Every structure is written in structure tokens, then in C-alpha cells.
Amino acid sequence: MHASYVLKRLLQIIPLFLAVMVLVFVLVRLIPGDPVSTLLGDRATDDIVARANKELGLDRPVIVQFGLFVLRMLHGDMGDSINLKVPVLRLIGERLPVTLFLTVYAAVLGVLMAVPLAILAAVRRNTWIDGLIRGVFQLGLSLPVFYVALQLLTLLGARLGWFPIGGYGDTFGEHLYHLFLPALTLGLNLAAVLVRTLRSSVIEVLTAEYVDFARAKGLPGRLILSRHVLRNALIGTVTLLGLNIGALIGGAVITETVFAIPGVGRLLVDAIFGRDYPVIQGLTLTFAVIVSLVFLATDLIHARLDPRIEHA
Numbered sequence: 001m002h003a004s005y006v007l008k009r010l011l012q013i014i015p016l017f018l019a020v021m022v023l024v025f026v027l028v029r030l031i032p033g034d035p036v037s038t039l040l041g042d043r044a045t046d047d048i049v050a051r052a053n054k055e056l057g058l059d060r061p062v063i064v065q066f067g068l069f070v071l072r073m074l075h076g077d078m079g080d081s082i083n084l085k086v087p088v089l090r091l092i093g094e095r096l097p098v099t100l101f102l103t104v105y106a107a108v109l110g111v112l113m114a115v116p117l118a119i120l121a122a123v124r125r126n127t128w129i130d131g132l133i134r135g136v137f138q139l140g141l142s143l144p145v146f147y148v149a150l151q152l153l154t155l156l157g158a159r160l161g162w163f164p165i166g167g168y169g170d171t172f173g174e175h176l177y178h179l180f181l182p183a184l185t186l187g188l189n190l191a192a193v194l195v196r197t198l199r200s201s202v203i204e205v206l207t208a209e210y211v212d213f214a215r216a217k218g219l220p221g222r223l224i225l226s227r228h229v230l231r232n233a234l235i236g237t238v239t240l241l242g243l244n245i246g247a248l249i250g251g252a253v254i255t256e257t258v259f260a261i262p263g264v265g266r267l268l269v270d271a272i273f274g275r276d277y278p279v280i281q282g283l284t285l286t287f288a289v290i291v292s293l294v295f296l297a298t299d300l301i302h303a304r305l306d307p308r309i310e311h312a
Helices: 003-030 035-040 046-056 062-074 088-123 128-142 145-159 172-178 180-206 209-216 221-258 264-273 277-305 307-311
Strands: none
Touching (some): 003 062, 035 046, 088 221, 128 180, 145 221, 180 221, 209 221, 221 264, 221 277
């Protein structure tokens, strides 16, 4: 892979990041209410509210607030949380590993479910097995994430008691155990997307001439599938998986709230209800950076699988 292609993709992230900074600053201030009123309540006098606004810099013109926000970001300073009185970077550093663990866990579960079932559906296409697999995952795709989360929590957590209904645990094994239900919730949604795409790709590749040539040479079916079919069929699926990492992080906001997981998703929900501007801005920009890096990694993997992309 050429270094110029990697550099080109890195430079394309900069304007995207600047646009996200402007967008998140504007959107945060469009949320009804303000941090001081939420923090002090309705009984605070005008003098106390004015003093709090001055201490937080919220009495300055919006353009000045934006300039200070950009300067802080350029120096790697996201400010302090208005409600928790601690640096935003520290909060994110404490909570982000939990959300990343959940996202990777969900992605692994989703891929482990999707790949074998998509191949089975493609190989047995137009049979009852194909119909059953497509029907189940189509149903999963149509159900909202919070509904699936609540059903799994109620059935496997509360009624049967097989898995915890909240928390994160202290060891790696406990993380896997405590996060299984939320990861399964997100993984099922991801698998539903991947099965449909990968099944179509495998069917398309199975009808290619070079696959017919491999059959004519007498190669075993499993060898044809692993050597000739999967590599080409996975190219589009890798791209789709990368694009859905952003959706997984968005879904983590819901699942962390339902399962009471101490990640950045739950922190973001609390910050929105508390009108905690620095936390909302810091978390949104962090999500943007993570998603951009995932997209970059996806493009590089895609280019590695199909070198023609570098010259497109």
C-alpha cells in the first residue's frame, strides 16, 4: 500500500473534524434550557444566576465562546464538567474503555453470527434454511435496539437469571460475563445487516466464471469457498462493517442506559439531561475521532483487499 494514499486519507479527516466542531457547538446551544438553570434550579436569584454564568463564561458573546472552545481543543483541553467539576478528558478516559470493550465485543459477536449463517444461506439459497435465516434476521433488523435490549434483559437476566442485568465487573472474564447481554443486543442488529449483504455477495461470486473453472478443475467445494469465494465476497462486507461501527457506538448509548453500564454512552445521556456543555462537546468530538479512525482503517483494509481502490 502506498504511503501517499494513507496520507491523503489522513488529510481528508481534518476538514471533517473541523465541521464536527462547528456543528456540535451550535447543536449543543440549541438544546432547550441552559446549564446554570439546570444546575441551580428555579429558586436561584438573578444575581446568583448572573454570577454563575460569568464564572462559566456563558455571559460572553457566542462567537467568543466558540473561539475559546476552538483554542482549548487545539491545546487538547476539553474544559471541566459543569456538573461533576472534573476535567472532561479525565471523565472520558475513565469511561471510554468500557464503551470500546462493549463495541468490539458486539462486533465480534455480530461477525461470528453473520459469516457462517450468510454462507449457509447462500449455499442453500431458495431453500427453507435460506428463508429461515433471512426471516429471523429481517425481524431482528426491524426491531428497535432498546426493545431487543429490554426483552433480553427481562428474559435472560431477570427471569432466568443467566446473566447480570447491569454493571461491568473487575476482571476480563467478568467484563465478558456482565456485558454479554448488551453486546448480544448490538451484535444481533449488526449481524442482521451483515447477513443480507454477505449472502448476496457470496451468491454473486458463486456464479462467477473463475469459480466454475475451479469446480471444473475438481477442487473440493470447501476449498473453493475459502480460497476463491470468501476473499472476494468479504470486500463489501468489510466496508459495511466499518460503516456500522459508528452505529454500534450510537447503539451503545442506548444499551449502556438500559443495562446501567458505566460507559461514555451513559455519561453522554446524563450530560444532555444536565445541559453539561463541555461533556457533550468533548464526547461528541471523541466519537467523531473514533468513527473517523475506524473509517480510515476500513478504507485501508479495503485497499489492501482490492489494490485498484488506491488508483480510483
